[in-house]
Structures are given as structure tokens and as C-alpha cells.
Amino acid sequence: MIINFSSKNFKQRCNLLARVEPGFKAILDLYGYPPLWSRPPAFATLIHIILEHQVSLASAKAAFDKLKNKIGIITPARLLRLSDSEMRSCYFSRQKMGYARDLAKAILSKKLVLKKLNSLSDEAIRVELKKVKGIGDWTVDVYLLFALQRADIFPLGDLAMIKALKEIKALPKDMSRMEILKMSQSWKPNRSIATMLLWHHYIKTRNIKL
DSSP, X not given: OOOBOOTTXXXXXXXXXXXXXXXXXXXXXXXXXXXXXXXXXXXHHHXXXXXXXXXXXXXXXXXXXXXXXXXXXXXXXXXXTOOHHHHHHTTOOHHHHHHHHHHHHHHHTTSSOHHHHTTSOHHHHHHHHTTSTTOOHHHHHHIIIIISOBTTOOOTTOHHHHHHHHHHTTOOTTOOHHHHHHHHGGGTTOXXXXXXXXXXXXXXXXTOOO
16 A cells, blocks of 8 residues: 655644654654655656765765766766766765666666656565665665655664654663664554654754755
């Protein structure tokens, strides 16, 4: 079953979570509703997410903007025309260079057709995207949440989200991911919105400028 969220029901879903989790109510009371973060379901979005892996959002944005300035619209064909030195000038590491090129080749060869993902379940999309080298669960989770607006995504690999959750619930620092996953079951089918609330807390408490 495919469950999406949208601007029409986003605040309602936030309010539902606030009724079942006091920490979420506290976030809403202190900071208001989080932005409804979204990105287009496109190749460029996946490149942006690859760039974000294990670096700051600001660093990834700088690399993404540099790439846009260099090639204009970010397409698989245009990216593949770049040399190693040109990609390095856009702040791609050697590893991320390889991941970006593998993704571009998968799309050009039609091994991966992004438009077809819209009709698939979350898990089926996960299987398809992870066939591409360098795309793991965190990348899939962010794409499902931002680009496809799937309502029940809970990115356990996202350190900011996990830190925020431990803060609002005063959880032990060494609490396992499986215990956190079990805790999140009471927020289904709105765990994407729970994640956005937690990011909102993380950003506001650290005065991060996006």
C-alpha cells in the first residue's frame, strides 16, 4: 500500500503525532510546524543526496551548486561528459564520482527508470535503487521522503534525526537502532513527518541556517 503526504494533510499529520508523542507536541509548541521539505523526483535530486552523504548540508549544497553552474541542467549525459578533474572542481570525491557516474549510466541504459518508481511500494523502490552502486538505505530513505513524499519513512541511518530523538526523549546515548525502530512503531504511518519534526528540532536548537 502506497501512502503519501502532501501540503494538504501535512499539518494534520503533525497534529496527530503531537497527540501520541509529547516530544513532538513540545517541538510544535516551541518552533511551530517544520517546513514541508521537498525535491523533484529526478536524477539531479539523487546526485544531490549522494553529495550529502557523510558531509554537512552546506558542503553538499556548495558542490551541487558548483555542478549546476558548470553544466546547467543536471542530466546523466551531461554529467558523464565531465572529466575527473572537472568533477573534482565540483568537490566530488573519487568515490562519489564513481557513484554519480554509475547512477547516470543506469538511467541512460534504462536499468533504472525513475518515473516507474512512482507506482511501486516503498520496499520495491528500495530494491530498485539499491541495485545502483553507492545507493544505500539512507539515500533511498531521503529520496522516498523528499522526492516521492512517502509518509512512513524512518531513516535510521540519519545521525541528526537520531540525535534529535534522543534529546527530546532523554534516551540513552547507546540505545540501539533496533530499540529505536521498535519505539517508532507507534508513529506509523506518519514516520516521515516524525522525521521532519525531529530535523526541525535539530536545526532550531543548533541555530542552523539553511
